[in-house]
Each structure stands twice: as structure tokens, then as C-alpha cells.
Amino acid sequence: MLAGLVGVVSGLVVVPARAEPPAAFVVENGVTQPVHSLADAVRESVWVDIGLDLDTNGVGDRVAVDIIRPDTTERVPVIIDASPYYATSGRGNESERKSYDSAGLPLKFPLYYDNYFVPRGYAVALVDFSGTSRSTGCLDTGGRSEVASGKAVIDWLNNRATAYTAPSGGTSVPATWSTGAAAMIGKSWDGSVTQGVAATGVEGLRTIVPIAAISSWYDWFRADGVSFRGFGTPTSLASGFENTNARARCAAVRQDMTTGAPGNGDYTPMWQQRDYVRNAANVRAAVFSVNGRADLNVKPVNWGQWLAAVPASVPRKLWLSQTGHIDPFDFRRAEWVATLHRWFDRWLLDVQNGIDTEPQVSVERGVNQWTDTATWPPSGTTARTMHPVSGPVAGVGALSVTPGSPATSSFTDNGSGTPTSYISSPTVTSARRVVYSTAPLTADLRVAGISRLTVAATPSTSTAHLSAYLVDYGPATARSATGEGIRTLSTESCWGESRPGDDACYRDTEPTTATVDAQIIARGWADLANHASLTTPRPLTPGTKYTMTFRLSTTDWTVPAGHRLALVIAGNDSSMTTTPGQLPRVTVNLAETTIQIPLQGTPPRATATTADRSPTRIRPDITPGRLDN
Structure with missing residues (x-):
């Protein structure tokens, strides 16, 4: 002591x-x-x-x-x-x-x-x-x-x-x-x-x-x-x-x-x-x-x-x-x-x-x-490999623990796509992205750690940016983007002792909330030109298939029973990343594309069909600032 x-x-x-x-x-x-x-x-x-x-x-x-x-x-x-x-x-x-x-x-x-x-x-x-x-x-x-x-x-x-x-x-x-x-x-x-x-x-x-x-x-x-x-x-x-x-x-x-x-x-x-x-x-x-x-x-x-x-x-x-x-x-x-x-x-x-x-x-x-x-990562968390599997609707399919038949799916980057536009209407074909979903969960599924997407992609141009999102599709009440999830009140609470020139009282806050049908739980971005190295990009040859593995953000998120876990793959995220020199059409080879997700719990083994309905309430992203400003 x-x-x-x-x-x-x-x-x-x-x-x-x-x-x-x-x-x-x-x-x-x-x-x-x-x-x-x-x-x-x-x-x-x-x-x-x-x-x-x-x-x-x-x-x-x-x-x-x-x-x-x-x-x-x-x-x-x-x-x-x-x-x-x-x-x-x-x-x-x-x-x-x-x-x-x-x-x-x-x-x-x-x-x-x-x-x-x-x-x-x-x-x-x-x-x-x-x-x-x-x-x-x-x-x-x-x-x-x-x-x-x-x-x-x-x-x-x-x-x-x-x-x-x-x-x-x-x-x-x-x-x-x-x-x-x-x-x-x-x-x-x-x-x-x-x-x-x-x-x-x-x-x-x-x-x-x-x-x-x-x-x-x-x-x-x-x-x-x-x-x-x-x-x-x-x-x-x-x-x-x-x-x-x-x-x-x-x-x-x-x-x-x-x-x-x-x-x-x-x-x-x-x-x-x-x-x-x-x-x-x-x-x-x-x-x-x-x-x-x-x-x-x-x-x-x-x-x-x-x-x-x-x-x-x-x-x-x-x-x-x-x-x-x-x-x-x-x-x-x-x-x-x-x-x-x-x-x-x-x-x-x-x-x-x-x-x-x-x-x-x-x-x-x-x-x-x-x-x-008790611990991080949570006990029992296992990196599970999941596969996008094509379905009857173009660009919409299953996220499965078993691979599907060889197939491809394509989207076109028009330079203005945002996460909200990418994850909306997951039951219908979109020219901007592809989406793969589990069946409705029969039990809670916890995603805890950093997911990694390996994507086999063929661009139509010499430049291509990719975005990927893990999405929880299902109704929920969440903190909203307003105030980054808080609202500052007029009341104060005091923490410690005040003295002249330095008071201990600070304005209280409360949550800002929104009712939503879909929430992004992890996301990642990549330049396909860096498929082989982050230190040395390589020019892309249009029409050539490239395989790249990149990270999604760390998360600890429980997808509730009845909800669906989905993977969305798209082009450039105009809200976050710079636009490539040429906007490509990207073809994804599904049989060679996988995502490794750290999971606690067992995802459904059955092939998923399309979701029952499209979400109408999507929580908008917070606009990032300059560090703490």
C-alpha cells in the first residue's frame, strides 16, 4: 500500500x-x-x-x-x-x-x-x-x-x-x-x-x-x-x-x-x-x-x-x-x-x-x-465463414453457412450511393448493390469482433472502390443520429468540488431516439487496386477478376431472434470515401466470396428466402467531424 x-x-x-x-x-x-x-x-x-x-x-x-x-x-x-x-x-x-x-x-x-x-x-x-x-x-x-x-x-x-x-x-x-x-x-x-x-x-x-x-x-x-x-x-x-x-x-x-x-x-x-x-x-x-x-x-x-x-x-x-x-x-x-x-x-x-x-x-x-x-472477446465466440448464395431475385440472396452453386451478381457504382440507399429495399433488385440475408433467426445471434470480407470482384474500369455492411434487419428503438445519440439539457449536475474560476457542474443530457427497421452493425471500405498490397497499389485491368480481403469495423451486437443478419456489398460510399477516377460496374463471383464473422450462437443452416418486407425506417448515419470538433 x-x-x-x-x-x-x-x-x-x-x-x-x-x-x-x-x-x-x-x-x-x-x-x-x-x-x-x-x-x-x-x-x-x-x-x-x-x-x-x-x-x-x-x-x-x-x-x-x-x-x-x-x-x-x-x-x-x-x-x-x-x-x-x-x-x-x-x-x-x-x-x-x-x-x-x-x-x-x-x-x-x-x-x-x-x-x-x-x-x-x-x-x-x-x-x-x-x-x-x-x-x-x-x-x-x-x-x-x-x-x-x-x-x-x-x-x-x-x-x-x-x-x-x-x-x-x-x-x-x-x-x-x-x-x-x-x-x-x-x-x-x-x-x-x-x-x-x-x-x-x-x-x-x-x-x-x-x-x-x-x-x-x-x-x-x-x-x-x-x-x-x-x-x-x-x-x-x-x-x-x-x-x-x-x-x-x-x-x-x-x-x-x-x-x-x-x-x-x-x-x-x-x-x-x-x-x-x-x-x-x-x-x-x-x-x-x-x-x-x-x-x-x-x-x-x-x-x-x-x-x-x-x-x-x-x-x-x-x-x-x-x-x-x-x-x-x-x-x-x-x-x-x-x-x-x-x-x-x-x-x-x-x-x-x-x-x-x-x-x-x-x-x-x-x-x-x-x-x-465476463470477458472480451465473449466466451464461445467463433469465427464462422458464411457465403453469399444467389436467389430467385437478381442481386438478392441468402447468407448461408454452406456455399451455393457457382453464380455471379453485379452492381453499378454511380458515384452517389450512401449506406442508407444501399441497405434499403433488401427484397428487390437494386442496380447499386447486392444483398444476402439469413432466414429469420430462431435465437439471438451475437456478433462480437472484427469481420473480414473476402470478395472476388471483376471491375469494368481501371478503378473500383468497394463498401460492405453487416445489417440487422428488424424493428427496434435505437439512439438516433441527432446529436450523435444525445441531447444537451438546460439542467446541470455537479461532480466534485467547485472553486473560484472552476466549477464542477455540467449540463445534463438525455438520449435521442428513433424507431427503425434496419441498423448497420459493421461496415468497411476498400480500394480494389490494393487487393495485393496496402503499400503498393496495382492498376486494374477491366474485365479481370481480383480477390481482396478487407476489414469491417469492430462490433459487439446482438441480432435478436426474429431478425435477419445480412451482408450488403456495394460500390463507393459517397458519404465517407473519395470517388474513384472511373465508376465501374462490378461483378461479384459468389462462389469465391466469403465473409468471416465472429459469432456467439449458431446462424440458421437453411437457405434464406427474401425478407418478408422492406424496411421503411432506416437510422441515418452521423456526419463525422474533425476528431473532437
Whole structure:
């Protein structure tokens, strides 16, 4: 047990009755208690040398760290949120930004972490990414500078790096108040870098809490060879958040990103540097991952491939909501704060509260209806190969566990197809797509993991983009696309202690809902020119058959009994991906096309006929934004 725990009787920490500052933390009923005054908390700023000089000014790049910590003589652990947003778009549903008082000390700490956790014996450190706000150096969109921004702070907390009182010059500042135990938390870009730091294996990082986080930056900008529409490049993304120094001195970094992100969707060494999955075997920190099923900003493939790559020995927890790009504080607030509290107590203070032995997975099955599962992937999940089988209606057939007779089916990409148009009217022929469905399920069927489609396709032109969707056909009430699944209310609730310049109260939210007949549960995109390699595209020869395997997004979805599970294959997704140079007619060889789906349960063995009726109510997709904006 760490310093500050002075005695335990029947699960209660006993603090001596004397007029001294309280112990670093006090535990009652398995959780730390608010024994410190936030008004008396120590506030300070330091600049940590990250060991790089990307702005080439001859001085080591330093990141600004604004710290608030309890007024105690005991050492305390640290909760870190490193971000590019503190001086620009802000954090959270209310876009909070940092502010400073007349003495230059940090005043406003965005989000509730300081209000809630500092009184309970934690320090909170908010780090400006290099090249942003008050930091020096260069912003490199998920690259080594941003990873170093987080890692160097943890090294400083453990006496392995140096902090100073100023961005240049100044005197060194040791972290004598820190236990060295650190957590990193954050949503979107912030959460992405928590995974990059964890993948370094840095000592002292006890846990990370990535929320809607990118695990490979290629998979934010690209998908199996195709570029996402409206997502720009790493260079254009960084340009919105760079400070004056970075804009003046980081041209070489921007050029490297521009060169490394060709518009054709190739996977380059620049993308490899920003792929945290490839080093996930180094992770030692416990992982609490939170994600939205409907997130088309940070696509769900990111969390699935991350958890699959993290060593099985690493403790983990997973929350999956029906929302889009939303923080759990805004879709499940009370449960989230209580769970995060216990999680930090366990991994930063070694409080044996049992959270590490509870079910790992909590999934929102219906609106505000959550189901827990012991492990991820769920026990009994098996990768099942299913086959599209032609039926009596052209372009409409069965999704079967057994292959059908040799057959082909075709569609034409007109450049304007959307997921809604592709999955509508699944009982009739469409010129835009082909659809294959199971019979109505006789029992619930759980899809849990990353599906992979192997498609044998013959294009009529030299360019071809493909889209694929797993669809749950059947009536349901779901979170709607409005507000990415939430609506912000005028009422507030408070979480922790307020102090002048930093209140602990935030506007409440409620779900937005819609009644639907079809829901996309996983989707993927690909450029057929990358059928053999993501690093080197090959020109297509019209009339030649190519076989390509590509990923669909991670999901954990239960298709209820009575519903149908379907596979839809189509051309370009105009809502998400760039249009190919020439729009093709694509012929799918069904006998050589399969989809591997991670299933818990047994799909129907019988060949399906067409669905009983076409869905009329389809949930529209959420329009993705620029990361957390």
C-alpha cells in the first residue's frame, strides 16, 4: 500500500486526530473519500523537456504541464490528460478551455477530473501537446512528438526527465510530490496518444482510459487503400491547432506528413510510425476502453484491433455505447464517474475494491439498457465463414453457412450511393448493390469482433472502390443520429468540488431516439487496386477478376431472434470515401466470396428466402467531424 495509508480497521482507514494536513487518501466502503479542499490545492505550471528538437531552434522541445494537486506533505498519484485542444476547441460537451489567473497560475482546468479527484488525493496534470498552446516543438498528428509529450511527463514524475519553470531557460523542478504512479485519460486525439504512450511500455504508467481513441492513424484517414472524404491529411489537421512557434518553425515536419500521406490511400512509413497497434505487445498499463458503436469519426475498427493486440495478461475493461463520438460522462454519467473512481483507486492506489474481477464488458443493447459480459472477446465466440448464395431475385440472396452453386451478381457504382440507399429495399433488385440475408433467426445471434470480407470482384474500369455492411434487419428503438445519440439539457449536475474560476457542474443530457427497421452493425471500405498490397497499389485491368480481403469495423451486437443478419456489398460510399477516377460496374463471383464473422450462437443452416418486407425506417448515419470538433 502506498504512503498515506496510516491504518486499516474493518476496511476503514484510521487517520490520527491531530491538526495536520490530511493523509494523501482515505478509503471508506472501498473508495477514496474527498478529504482535501480544492480551494487550498496547489496549482503550478512546469515545462517538461521531451528529448526532441523538432522545431530545430537548438533547444529541447518542452511541453507545458498545468498541475493541480492536494495540499499535503504525502506523495500522490497523477491523472494526466494530454491534448492539443486546451487553447482552441476546448474539452468536453461545453468546450472548456484552460485559463490562468493574474499571477499566471492555472485557474480553469477543463473537465471534472480536478473537481472530483483532487479532493480524493490525486493530482491532475493537463499537458499541451508539443506545438500547441504554451508548449514549444511541433505538432505531428499522432507522431513521435505527441507520444513523447505524454511519455516525458511520466518520466519526469519518476525522476527520469527534467521539467523547468519556463518554456526556455528557467530552473529545474523535481516532482517531489509524486508517487510516480500515473494514469492517462482522454477522448479522441487525447485518448489516441494514451495508447501511443502505453505502447512504449513506459514505467510508471499504471492505466490508460482511451475514449473514442485512434489506435492507428491510417485508420482515421484511410481504410484498406481508400481515402476518407472530408478528413484531409495529417498536415491539414495539425494546422488548426498549431501555435505561432510551430507555424513558423515546423515546415519540415509538415512536409514529412504531406509526403507520407499520398491521396491514393497507400500505407507508408509515415503511417507505420503512427500505428500504435504494432507495438501494443509492450503495453503493461491496465486498459479501460470506451467507444461508440455509431462513431464514424474514430471508426470502431480502432478499438477492436487495439484490444486484440494488447497482451492477454493486461487487465482490461470495455464499455460500448450506441452513441457516436461521445464521452461516457455524457451518456452514462453517474455510472461512469463511479466506475472510473474505482478504476483509478485500484490501479493508482492499490485499493483492493474488486473492480478487476468484475465483468470486463458493458454493452448498451437498447437505449440506456446495459448488459455485462465476463470477458472480451465473449466466451464461445467463433469465427464462422458464411457465403453469399444467389436467389430467385437478381442481386438478392441468402447468407448461408454452406456455399451455393457457382453464380455471379453485379452492381453499378454511380458515384452517389450512401449506406442508407444501399441497405434499403433488401427484397428487390437494386442496380447499386447486392444483398444476402439469413432466414429469420430462431435465437439471438451475437456478433462480437472484427469481420473480414473476402470478395472476388471483376471491375469494368481501371478503378473500383468497394463498401460492405453487416445489417440487422428488424424493428427496434435505437439512439438516433441527432446529436450523435444525445441531447444537451438546460439542467446541470455537479461532480466534485467547485472553486473560484472552476466549477464542477455540467449540463445534463438525455438520449435521442428513433424507431427503425434496419441498423448497420459493421461496415468497411476498400480500394480494389490494393487487393495485393496496402503499400503498393496495382492498376486494374477491366474485365479481370481480383480477390481482396478487407476489414469491417469492430462490433459487439446482438441480432435478436426474429431478425435477419445480412451482408450488403456495394460500390463507393459517397458519404465517407473519395470517388474513384472511373465508376465501374462490378461483378461479384459468389462462389469465391466469403465473409468471416465472429459469432456467439449458431446462424440458421437453411437457405434464406427474401425478407418478408422492406424496411421503411432506416437510422441515418452521423456526419463525422474533425476528431473532437
